[in-house]
Amino acid sequence: MIPADHPRYRSLVTRERLAQCAKQGIVALEGLTAHGRGEAFDYLIGERTTRSALIAEQTAAALLQTARCPIISVNGNTAALAANEICALQKASGARVEVNLFHRTEARVKKIEDLLRESGVDVSSGEAEQLLPLSHDRAWCRREGIFSADVVLVPLEDGDRCEALVNMGKTVIAIDLNPLSRTARSATLTIVDELTRALPQITQACQETSEPKKVKLISRVDNHYLLTEAIREMTERLSYALD
């Protein structure tokens, strides 16, 4: 039991939630370490949605809503932390939701699909095939799912897989707190924000952004600018601490 007056309460509760889900086999042990790395970078952007991240989130909404076949790819950490937020985004954007794991077992896929359905997500499931140009178990996805999608939202994705999706000609939207990661650098659009802040912002933008603004956002996608801004925020925050 974490005392509610602990200054890092939210962060500690999140870790506890992930630890519980690791015990249940939903989150991989490697997922816990990966979450920690994200926490550090979140600290450096001030644990808030920056101005440039908000632009990325509004652009993501526009890309999802104007896609022919948008898909949200969900892994263990995402399901553990944000099943409700995924449900809301699916309703707002009309995107399909597919479970896609780095440490893939059929048992884990099933557990994660169950967790998502309990939160009201309409999960596209069924037979997966080795369709991505990657070695063995990381190559799996559904032919009617991620393989056919034109726009894929990948929260917390592996760098290799992100690159493979981009090379297949897809528009890839990554949510990644590390602006230096290969995922962040190879995605079409990178949202440098924490998952449970980012998803509701995309949902809200789906509901509120005007059509002309959506067109404008899509015409101006500039991932280099977004990453540079994120790095600038981190550098600035570190510099304040110098005073």
Added chain:
Amino acid sequence: MIPADHPRYRSLVTRERLAQCAKQGIVALEGLTAHGRGEAFDYLIGERTTRSALIAEQTAAALLQTARCPIISVNGNTAALAANEICALQKASGARVEVNLFHRTEARVKKIEDLLRESGVDVSSGEAEQLLPLSHDRAWCRREGIFSADVVLVPLEDGDRCEALVNMGKTVIAIDLNPLSRTARSATLTIVDELTRALPQITQACQETSEPKKVKLISRVDNHYLLTEAIREMTERLSYALD
């Protein structure tokens, strides 16, 4: 099996070791997340001992060796990653070693004490009491141990507990890769370095630093300078990425 020539060999072996220890109940699942957080900050200081960290390590050696009652507080991650290094530091510094856990159970304390003893550490164990001014299970320590110490080395400590120890008038030496953390800011002396690099440096300094230099180091403890230097290193490294 990770190949020894893998560019990330050390980091991957460390993660594997922690995951194994998590399965055995030595490392808390929350400890895996905390490790990931450290990894991110270590990346930002270039995964090496910086000049300012070395000064902190030499100062730590001087503080431990001149203490009336020095203690090294060991948690699950520390025992999993650095039992041998703790043993060597204990021999060089004459400090007592006590297990002190954030996620405390008697079973975990026992497992960690056993692991340390297997590596040759002389562990002070026995009855603990709720002696620190903190809520419930985080308040525990031994009356003859941390409660009586004048100098406490706390690798990877929680911010609340670090502050409580400082408020009790103790000299607290923290090892913490995040120079912005409450632990780093509240400790008397903060070593911004990775645990398995930091401990051998302290041990070496115990053996090699001359008496006049020790006196000088202790008279010049300036934690603000040490944290500022660590932050400057990180800012510089992030700025490179902007080019």
